[in-house]
Amino acid sequence: MAAIADHEGSAVASPRGFFSNMRMSARIACALVAILLITAVAAPLVAPYDPNAVDLPGRLQGPSLAHWLGTDHLGRDMLSRLIYGSRVSLGAVAIALTGIIALGIAIGGTSAVLGGRADQFIMRCCDVFLTFPTIVLALFMVGMLGTGLVNVIIAIVLSHWAWYARIVRGLVLSFKRRDFVLAARVAGASRTRIFIEHLLPPTFAQLVVLATLDIGHIMLHVSGLSFLGLGVMAPTAEWGVMINDARQFVWTEPMLLFWPGFALFVAVAAFNLAGDAIRDKLDPHLAAEHQH
């Protein structure tokens, strides 16, 4: 019996065995994600300079011991700006994804629990949102709401919830027909109780995995809208804003463009790979495939 328990434990989510049998690329990705999160949280301790301290005499310097990645057109330290920029990007992504998941669960869950005509109506509304590319929808929303980081986050939430609502509905419907939910109905649990106690936990577990795969995508959205001048405004350090700032120096100082772009690339790639790895770990079918 103990052997069975141990085996089950390590196959699903034992923290000890979680990283030990992962592929190398996945381990590097998880390490990068950890570094990104730590530097973002501890930015004031890690960053060598104030990201907004202007030093016009020392502008457009190359890499040196004092400024590892050089300075930008206002003499601000690039490394400090990148580190502080990760705060804005990751923070915005975290808030946006929380909003998307909450809205997806609320709408998709209601749709699946109610069923019938209400379900049909909600799903047709979702379809309307799904027909537009998310970036077009987000641009439209920002156009209506006005620019600024908060509005960009709202726009991203409103342009992405439909995907999650669909997924939540599908998951809830698949769990709803399972015997343990029927048993709960026989045990006299109300629809709300069944949703909260039996349907939400497994749905949420799968959603979190999907959300990790979407972090990179949302991050590009935030930076993309900031690059277009709709989200975060200069002089706030944000990767999209930094790329936009560096645009005018693309021929003379290409490295100014390179660093924030590279940071974005590394972050998106790391989150995607880490998301893949976590999904493989938590999905028993895929985990079995990797063993063969």
Next chain:
Amino acid sequence: MTPLIEARGLGRSYRTFSLMGSAAPKVVLDGIDLTIRPGETLGLLGRSGCGKSTLGRLILGLEKPDRGDIRFRGTALGALDSAGLAAFRRAVQVVFQDSLEAVNPRHNVERIIAEPLRHLTDLNQEQRAARVRELLLEVGLTADDATKLPVQMSGGQLQRVCIARALAPQPELIVLDEAVSNLDLVLQIQTIDLFKQIQEARGTAFLFVTHDLRLVHRFCERVVVMDGGRIVEDVPVTRPLHFTHPAARALQGAVLPARPTRRHEQPTV
């Protein structure tokens, strides 16, 4: 005596939709009349796909019939008020075939068994915990099992947890939906003996849904055979059983002998 459950003219069909319009509805149940009296053990027999599980679900109130109605102590299920519905839920419980599938894998045994107690009784938390311990002992598990998770138990133990959950609100009828089919022969007999003990101690009625005729002999007083969504036999259990309908005879023929005799030589290559 008022029947506990009375089904009259039950019909149920499923529709499938596709792009090319709706297909003809598939009739699963057709004109079913069935009565279950208090304390009775009724076998519901039939091959896979004959509609016996659907009938079980209708009797549990998990699905609604398209035609006819089911009465609980004389009142149609659709006409029950919330107090009546709670009384129906307390009175009619279920044990499913696949025990691992029938419990929430995230809940421990105590929470699983206490679920009907939470929703259908007004026991407080300590009383519920005490009742769960009693139930665990009654089905042959130990009080220590209360803190275990489903993955830490064997299939036979988990089926006992499901039986304890069904017993918790002191029901008058337990629907056993192929409840022993996933167990091996020894466990099947042990479980059926457990049901017999429960019946002697509490006078609970059982609706024993199965495709295995051998178990009917051991446990049931009356047997109903279904085929193609209709009831084709309704006879008391005698040894041997006297069936007239070909579908019922086919089930009799499907029972393998206890001591197999060699029918023909296997070809050797």
